[in-house]
Amino acid sequence: MGAEMTEATGGIDFEDEEASGVVKKFMFVNRKAPYGTIYALEALEVVLISAAFDQDVSLAFLDDGVYQIIKGQHTKAIDVKNFSPTYRALEGYDIEKLYVEKESLDQRGLTEDDLLVDVQVMSSAEMAKMMSEQDIVISF
Amino acid sequence: MLHIVNKSPFENQTLDSCLRVAGNAEGAAILLTEDAVFAASKGNSNESKIKAVMGKVKVYALWPDVEARGMQDRVIEGIKMVDYGGFVDLVAEHSNCQSWL
Numbered sequence: 001m002g003a004e005m006t007e008a009t010g011g012i013d014f015e016d017e018e019a020s021g022v023v024k025k026f027m028f029v030n031r032k033a034p035y036g037t038i039y040a041l042e043a044l045e046v047v048l049i050s051a052a053f054d055q056d057v058s059l060a061f062l063d064d065g066v067y068q069i070i071k072g073q074h075t076k077a078i079d080v081k082n083f084s085p086t087y088r089a090l091e092g093y094d095i096e097k098l099y100v101e102k103e104s105l106d107q108r109g110l111t112e113d114d115l116l117v118d119v120q121v122m123s124s125a126e127m128a129k130m131m132s133e134q135d136i137v138i139s140f
Numbered sequence: 141m142l143h144i145v146n147k148s149p150f151e152n153q154t155l156d157s158c159l160r161v162a163g164n165a166e167g168a169a170i171l172l173t174e175d176a177v178f179a180a181s182k183g184n185s186n187e188s189k190i191k192a193v194m195g196k197v198k199v200y201a202l203w204p205d206v207e208a209r210g211m212q213d214r215v216i217e218g219i220k221m222v223d224y225g226g227f228v229d230l231v232a233e234h235s236n237c238q239s240w241l
Contacts, residue, residue, distance in 0.1 A: 029238060031157065031240070031241070062157060062161070063153065063157050101161070103160060124161045124164075125164060125165070128141075128161045128162050128164070128165035128168065129165070129166075131141060131236075131238055132141040132165060132166070132167065132168070132235070132236070134236055135235075135236065136236065137237065139239045139240070139241050140241070
């Protein structure tokens with residue numbers, strides 16, 4: 001049965017995978033502003049998908065990525081969906097680890113109060129440590 | 141952790157971002173590939189930034205990309221060259237990696 005199953009599932013033995021119940025630390029690194037490119041929205045889609053797999057998920061916001069979670073986004077006039085409220089919904093999917101690099105905020109004249117979700121603001125060094133502790137880092 | 145940069149430091153901030161976060165990080169290595177190898181050349185305006193982190197983290201450049209861009213005779217001393225096999229080894233040796241896209 002094992003051989004038959006792996007063939008049907010493209011070589012992946014889902015039964016074993018479930019039995020082991022491995023939870024890995026996933027970090028999604030966001031470094032692009034929203035709307036100008038599709039990266040931010042795509043990252044959010046993948047994050048939401050990952051929530052379905054009961055993994056240890058965190059999001060990091062650096063560089064222009066911090067603009068993704070800025071308050072007061074109004075996109076009606078550019079005819080693009082404003083997906084910023086979705087970041088506030090992440091909590092409902094048990095995704096509560098949102099990390100923001102302080103240097104990126106400082107460079108842009110922003111503070112934690114300008115952000116639309118509760119985050120943990122940290123230094124570059126702390127961010128590097130957080131990244132290095134992950135099993136999987138997915139960059140956008 | 142392995143950090144990979146593939147963009148020219150002259151048209152993109154990714155090298156600066158990488159150096160800011162990873163430049164002082166325990167056990168970090170930085171691999172320059174594609175247009176990022178220009179940062180590995182002597183006399184370029186990023187040389188001091190690269191040298192500043194070299195005492196703390198290992199810096200590598202991908203030889204095929206260095207050579208393709210004619211940078212092979214002007215690589216900053218101390219930057220280690222890797223071929224594609226070496227690239228794979230670096231990925232395998234480190235617990236994880238971050239591509240500064």
